[in-house]
Amino acid sequence: MTKIPLQFRHNGRDVAIFVDGGTNLLVALRELIGDMTPKFGCGQGGCGTCSVLIDGELHLSCLTLAETVAGRSVETLDGMKQGPNLHPLQRAFAENFAAQCGYCTPGMLMAAKALLDRNSAPSRADVIEAISGNICRCTGYEPIINAILAAAGGRASA
Amino acid sequence: MAVTVKTFANASEATGALASDRAARYLGGGTLVMRALNEGDVSISTIVRARDQALTRIDVSGPRVTLGAGVTFARVLAERDLAFLHAPARSIGGPAVRNMGTVGGNLFATNPYGDFTVALLALDATIAVQGGFGSRDIPIEEFLQGRERQAGTLVLSVSCTRPASSEAFRYRKIARIKPKGGSVITLAAHLPVSGGRIAGARIALGSMAPTPIRARAAERTLEGRSLDAATIAAAASAATEGTSPSDNALGSAWYRREIVGVYLRRLLAEQE
Numbered sequence: 001m002t003k004i005p006l007q008f009r010h011n012g013r014d015v016a017i018f019v020d021g022g023t024n025l026l027v028a029l030r031e032l033i034g035d036m037t038p039k040f041g042c043g044q045g046g047c048g049t050c051s052v053l054i055d056g057e058l059h060l061s062c063l064t065l066a067e068t069v070a071g072r073s074v075e076t077l078d079g080m081k082q083g084p085n086l087h088p089l090q091r092a093f094a095e096n097f098a099a100q101c102g103y104c105t106p107g108m109l110m111a112a113k114a115l116l117d118r119n120s121a122p123s124r125a126d127v128i129e130a131i132s133g134n135i136c137r138c139t140g141y142e143p144i145i146n147a148i149l150a151a152a153g154g155r156a157s158a
Numbered sequence: 159m160a161v162t163v164k165t166f167a168n169a170s171e172a173t174g175a176l177a178s179d180r181a182a183r184y185l186g187g188g189t190l191v192m193r194a195l196n197e198g199d200v201s202i203s204t205i206v207r208a209r210d211q212a213l214t215r216i217d218v219s220g221p222r223v224t225l226g227a228g229v230t231f232a233r234v235l236a237e238r239d240l241a242f243l244h245a246p247a248r249s250i251g252g253p254a255v256r257n258m259g260t261v262g263g264n265l266f267a268t269n270p271y272g273d274f275t276v277a278l279l280a281l282d283a284t285i286a287v288q289g290g291f292g293s294r295d296i297p298i299e300e301f302l303q304g305r306e307r308q309a310g311t312l313v314l315s316v317s318c319t320r321p322a323s324s325e326a327f328r329y330r331k332i333a334r335i336k337p338k339g340g341s342v343i344t345l346a347a348h349l350p351v352s353g354g355r356i357a358g359a360r361i362a363l364g365s366m367a368p369t370p371i372r373a374r375a376a377e378r379t380l381e382g383r384s385l386d387a388a389t390i391a392a393a394a395s396a397a398t399e400g401t402s403p404s405d406n407a408l409g410s411a412w413y414r415r416e417i418v419g420v421y422l423r424r425l426l427a428e429q430e
Binding site: 004020021022023024043044045048051057058059060062063064065067068111114115128129130131132133134 | 160161162163165185187188189192193195196197205207232251252253254255257258337338
């Protein structure tokens, strides 16, 4: 089976890889680019831990055919921190105990970023809706919701 | 297993590729076909895509609205003129699924998914499909009855008439998970009123049969009547007629039969 050449922007950097037909974006990111931040959870669109931003829009990388991102911009959690500094969302997650086992965290952070990029002062209901496609089996969601609201509040006052 | 991906500039070429290969599947938003590939579905050997702009067009200019098959639920929600479809669109997935999943793909989603299609069924939608025979419009009910025999055809768009008022179209999805999850049952009702009487009632149910179905017996109890308590009670008691729900992890067939009348009564009485 012939490989398909694929170029796109990965966290602001141009990347070029060869993928097999039918390869999903999650596999391309993890196995071909070496970005391990998006996780494989269910492979069905039910858990959200593989969430990435494609041209700023939240998508599930496990359900995205890799070649459909040709020429587009893909952002993952790996691109979130700014140099040695954590992103305000990452800091808020740490300070509000929003991560336990951590497996859902990459998807939660990308879903939260997709929300705050569009709405810098979300309501609690907005936050709940924004992470409604992301499953967490540890925290019971409350610390995650509080962390996202804290990050939004901090950003607004900064 | 690697598959062959064929990308075409227009829908007709894509239809040609689908018609010539029984193991080809059309890739819309990916939430069904990529999922099948991830699960190791070996019946798919070819993926067909089309970059046709016509497939993502929304036309809300007249009383009849048309949505290209490739229109996502996020775009339905962004369109103020499609307010009557916002409740079903919002009941689907989280934001990521709504950014990906399409109106056309939802027609093929099996239980416990396919909620948007339940709304379209209550709205008497028409499905425009293209195949080896050319293009034609199919009533949604007929389309759903033949859903498993659609190989070689491509859905181009769906269209329906806008309800006369916001009270005339009602939708409710019952899920165990808040704010949302897979459907235990889904209900949609279109209740056009003429001279104070219901004329042309449509009630559609999701997860009460292998495909979304019309609750014809309940519709008949509403016809020519006003929505008083006795009429609503009669519709609720007729809700299970003709249904054939299944057991799944979200609920048993018995439970679905028990609750469908309760929720239909609440939907018709506009109760939470």
